[in-house]
Amino acid sequence: MRFCLAPAFVAALVFGHGAFAAEIDLGPRPAWLVGQMADGPLKDKLESCLGEPAKRTLFSISHRGAPLMFPEHTQEGYRAAARMGAGIVECDVTFTADKELVCRHSQNDLHTTTNILATELAGKCTKGFAPATGDQPASAECRTSDLTLAEFKSLRGKMDGADKTATSAEAYLKGTAPWRTELYGGAGTLMTHAESIRLFEDLGVAFTPELKAPEVAMPYEGMTQEDYAQKLIDDYKAAGIAPENVFAQSFNLADVLYWIENEPEFGKQAVYLDARRDLNPMDPSSFSPSMAELKAMGVNYIAPPLFVLLSLEDGKIVPSPYAREAKAAGLYLITWTLERSGPLSSGGGWYYQSIGEAIDGDGRVLEVVDVLAQQVGVKGIFSDWPATTSFYASCMGLD
Template sequence: MTRRIPIDVPLIIGHRGAPGYRPEHTASSYRLAFAMGADAVEPDVVATSDGVLVIRHENEISGTTDVADHPEFADRRTTKRIDGVALTGWFTEDFTWAELATLRCRERVPALRPGSAGFDDTEPILRLADLLTLVAEASTEHGRELGVVLEIKHATFFAGIGHDLAALVERDLRAAGWASGEHPLWVESFERSVLDDLRARGVPAVYVYLLEAEGAPADLVAREGAAAPDYAQTLTPAGLDALNGGVDGISVDKQILLRHSGRELVAEAHARGLVVFTWTCRPENAFLDRRFRHGAQAAFGDYRAEWAAIAGTGVDGVFVDHPDLGQVVFRD
């Protein structure tokens, strides 16, 4: 089942909330995003050892929590290969939810966002269930229907250690009343297989396939090895044809729109009935395309010009770290 959701274009999506101002994926970050006018927010979900879905950008959490300051968890530090990349740190799947609940969140890039870092160690990790409740409450508070763009992370990796993320997502959505089609819900992943699985379970949503500027999807690499088609192949007319009817949209790295024929890609996708999102619009020079950088890494560059170029492609949704700035550029 697919739910087609009418939206103002482009949809303003609070990327992990409003992490330009508060540590990502915290309750205050999400609430601030809605207060600043975001239409939806984007939680990333990963699993604990006891099957609780928690909201973290990655299952490795040393950069976004105070876990390293907890001596009782020192022996959990390890190295793992996640989607082909070796990472060292602490991983959500090695903790129960009760253990993770003792941690506090921190700003990922404190050198670039010291204001956000000023809120370090003040808020706990959220579960998906917590976030769904928060969004429902915010919809009532602001008097408008607010949405969730739910990203499922590392599904193939988690399947390999016994966690079916599609089943866990379905469980939490149904328990919270978010699997009836009554709320604006988008589900996205870099792995097409988990999207197919969740849709087969009858969860009504708009299903969006995330596409990197380079590399290949982890689920296809696990299945086909070096023969796996890469993301670039999906962005061709033939690749988009293959998506039609399988997913409802694509979400692309903004560099794909800025450095290639972004308007043409969006038009090709629209011709096939696909919506197009892009990520991530951030104003700091460190994140801008080189053409729009002016000054120090943490300073704001000519983000308005970059974002105007993105808007000019006809894109349907934009992920922003500063929803207030997104409102000014993309809507006003």
């Protein structure tokens, strides 16, 4: 199955809305990754595509914008992702004190993703800055629900990170991972969900909003979880966006089932983000609900982390039992998150845990993408730097 998009939107993906959307610039990273690969047919194929024009593909999904280098969920990061050929861009959706929907990875990450602790709004945080003392790391907790929309919009996005050894708020804000960069961190324009819709439409990309779990108790001032899920869909209806161009996501299966029942046109492409902690991807008997049961509920798309879809056989990366079971049930797979682990010289960490023994450097990134695309059959891959997935998809002729 292909992603299903309205004909007019397909034209937009090919030709772009305006001059910016038509321009794709992959930059040097894909060539650098190819150069790190072991010699073989895959490297030969990818090398043959270096320097060739790239196309915008739905296989390439922007995760939080382009947070390998740009502050996440900012206008600047979203524009960078589109320029790198992402065909689908993500706005993680949460809400403010006045129940307005905004783009943030979680409701309580403002202290690590914005400059709030350097502003007067720090006094409104759920938990103010506490310096590191003895065995206690520095901490803070600032929520979108601590602020009105106007206050939220006054903040500036920054690279996600915090220095847990800090004794001042200023130092706490400087915790960017060494394999990211501050080069583009000086300007991070925060966005509402509605603003992201208008921007993505102008950029000629499809939409994948994720309904984030609230940190506040629900109902929140009369807004139930169902109201919250509906509010997300209503923004697309108000903007006149065709349902087939929207891939609404949630880790909460109840949200996905709500969309399937109450907004069936949007529900057809609703994505169940599967991060069940009690699930053993090597043992299908541990899946509850099972893949077949999810399909019977009306779920069509399921999206686990990439390690869940992969395993090792005789040292080779192959599809996991989870991947095979999902395909057998007729579910379509998306996965996350490429290029979020930093350098892969020591196994790749959490995202690569099922195949860590085979991950010995960054040259493995495109090998992993190849197995996911050609053997697992994923329809798309989230990446923190979409140029990589755009390059691979363009080279291999993927949609």
